[in-house]
Every structure is written in C-alpha cells, then in structure tokens.
Amino acid sequence: MTGLPAELERVVIVALVAALFVAASLGVRTWVRRATDSRLGRVLAHPVRLDDPTLPTIIYFFGQRCGACSAQRAELSLLPGNARANVVAVDAHESADLAGWAGVLTVPSTAVIDPRRRLLAVNHGFVPATTLVSQIRLSA
C-alpha cells in the first residue's frame, strides 16, 4: 500500500491534464471558427485566373512536402461532374497574401468563393469532396 498515494496522485494529474487539454482544445476550436466566420463574405481582390467566372470557385491551398495535399488533390479531381466549379491550386507559401486573405492556418486548406468572388467557406485540413459539393451549393 505504500505506493498507492503516489499512484493516486498520478491519476489526479492525468485527470487534470485531460480536463485542461479538452478545455483548451474547445477554446482554440471556437476561436478558429469565429476567426473563419468573420472572414466570410469578404470579396476576393487578388487576381486569380478562372476558367469560367460565372461559376463558384474552390481555391486549393497546398504546400511542399505535404502528404495530405496529394490526398486533397486526388479528392478534388473526383468532384462529381454536376458540381460545376472552377478549381484553382495555389501554393500557400508562394501566395502568402491570398492565403492570408482566406485565413489559411494549415495545408491543405480549401476556400470556396461564389461567382461574385465572395468568400463562402474555408476548410482547414483535408476535406472530402462531399463537403466541398455542399459548400459549392451555398452559392446557388
């Protein structure tokens, strides 16, 4: 029984660390969501070449040596044919201004803009095509 208090102490430490971690994570998540929401509706002033300016656009931010970026690129190539949108790939580090406009925090990230070049959604990290399709439909 001599070791019990030390073990109990460590159990309490684990519980406290877990509670702090969850609280901090939820706080950061809320902050990121608010920061992203505050950018929605902003108009894209940066020059971006679009195949069809009358369609919504997905701006795909990638980086060098980014494993998840190849998965996101593959996912973008699998967008269904009826999800009509321009897809523009941008190096987040070479186009830091554009990445800053969208509030990109990590790569890959994707930003969806409507035909009037207003920001509709920003996704931090990999997202499946189904999410992007639903965001494109916001512009309809």
Next chain:
Amino acid sequence: MAGAAPEQFDLTARRFHQWGVILLTAIAFVLDGTNGGALMIAIGLIMVVGRFRDEADLIRSFYQNVLRPRGVLRADWAVEDRATRRVARVLGGAAQIAGGALLLVGGYGAIAWGLIGLITAMIALDALFSFCALCFVVHQFQRQAASA
C-alpha cells in the same frame, strides 16, 4: 472531373485505436518507472509495426474482431487522408519507444513524459477533431521561415 471512387476508411477503427493508445499511455503514466516504460515501448511497437502489418495493431484488431461483429461499435466509412497519418504514426511510435526506453533507463522521467505527452496530445487532437497537428506545425514553420 469524374473518376474512380475514392478509397474509404473506417473512422471508428481509427478513433478506437487512438483512444486505446491514449488510455494505455495514461495507465503507463500512472505505473511509471520500468513498468510504465515497458508499456510505452509496447504501445510504440503497436504503433510502428501496426503501420506495416494490420494484424500487429492489437487495439484495432480488438475492434475489428470483437467489438464491431458484436455490434458494440459501428463502422463509420468515409474518405480521409491516410498518408499523413501513417507518417505521423511511425514518428509518434518511435517517440513513444524512445520515451519508454528513457523510463527503463531511469532518471529521465521528465524528458520521457514530456515527449510522450506531446505525442499523446497530437493523437488526442486527431481523435477529437480530426486535426492533423503535424501538418499545422510544418505549415507554420515554413510560413515563418519564408517571412524571415
């Protein structure tokens, strides 16, 4: 834009594995010393060897062979990035083995648990929010380096 259907993965299997690793790490922390070190090395081996051989991942095997067939947990199939997680899994497993070895040697408890705690936090972020901490850190580092 049409193409082959993207590969889907069972998110429940991934999350069960991650929560299992977190729980075992907490048990190792409570045990501490050589017992805790040996458990951390075992967890690290599950992470690293399980990356290359699915049957070596005992936590995922328990889910696939016991919990899912009995309906305790249900599969949640979805497209997600697996390449980065595989890299992170090997890196994290290696750090856990190194941390376990430091605990076995003795006298490096703070360094060992600091290292293991960092990896556990990254696993928890992915399990809770599907957030790739490794991708975030690399991007922020490259951004700072580019602006310097």
